[in-house]
Amino acid sequence: MVGMHMDRYMKFLAERTSSLAASEIRELLKLTEGKDVISFAGGLPDPSVFPKKELGEIAREVIISVGERALQYSPTRGVTAFIEALKGFAAKHNVKVRGEDDVVVTTGAQEAIYLASKVLFDEKDVVAVEEPTYLAALNVIKFFKAKPLAIPVDHEGMRVDLLEEALRRGVKVKALYTNATAQNPSGTTMSLERRKHLLELASSYDFLILEDDPYGYFVFEGESPTPIKTLDEEGRVIYISTFSKILAPGLRIGWMLGPKELMNYAELAKQNVDLHSSTLSQFIVMEAIRRGTVEATIEKAKSLYRVKRDYMLQALEENMGGLASWTKPIGGLFVLVSLKERVDTRKMLYKAIERGVAYVPGASFFVSRDGSHTMRLNYSYPSLEQIREGVRRLAATVKEEVRQA
């Protein structure tokens, strides 16, 4: 039946729509909802981090005292006072706002990735990405038919030396997309030296950098690394961030910061997509910044996720010692596990779900190398008890799989 309906409408679809394939893994993971399956597959914040009481008070006050503006349409670029508040917030967190820069408020960082791609990428343009990389950015790059150029990461982030080799060979890169800090999915962070090297390459070979930085605000080990945006002297960086992980994702407020000319085009592109991001959410976030609610949430996220990360690393150590290696993130929400044997984690997922644990098979995050023996584990959402039990179930699944291989 489903097939019949699909066939009936296929002829109506635009050519570009065919690249929007539903992921088989996502469908499979949907089936686990409501069952006794401990999920390391998502990427959700721990809801105990949400400042519910404060946001409740703020929302009420904003609606009652400035509702005539907060409930109204607002400029595509963002509410002017909020943009000013954002620039202050950025500066406080060591994100440099240059005189030639402007801000566009977006519906989450995801929209910023989409708008930047829509403004910049033509068919066949080469966009360098980390390998592995954030799947939803990769999907946008592919949607615009640009060509991802995969540059592997190691424990110091993107192998910028390998990017340089490709550039020297004559590959013409138009832009590069990076989560330089606490990368999704690998959890690795680009070293300061590589950040500087990357900017030198961007200058010599004339390309732009999209720095997607949701995680730089709650690094829980050491200082937060200096954003590439802050090191940039030439206006080559479009910086993207979000309040999803440091306030609440349901507000859907992200932002992009970059050269005025480019932000003007991003604004025009946004007009076609959603006119503007939620005015009410912008007023709420602005007030949450002013009252210190965002900073308090950042502190809460830092301490909670640090404990959860440690718990997951310890559970991995105890249960998966000889079977796998894994990354040790300084922030973010994920650990990437690489199994020693060439076990296919896509196939293994069915058995893992039977044993009551789920993860995202790593292959989807890779463009050119084989990531089929890797998996991404989320530690922000499950409870400590679920982390312990989930890793135990996962180790039992891996052991069985290795025995059979």
Ligand SMILES: Cc1ncc(COP(=O)(O)O)c(C=O)c1O
């Ligand atoms: C690297 C990265 N970029 C962007 C996003 C999307 O965030 P938002 O909720 O702001 O759209 C996420 C969400 O997990 C992410 O990990």
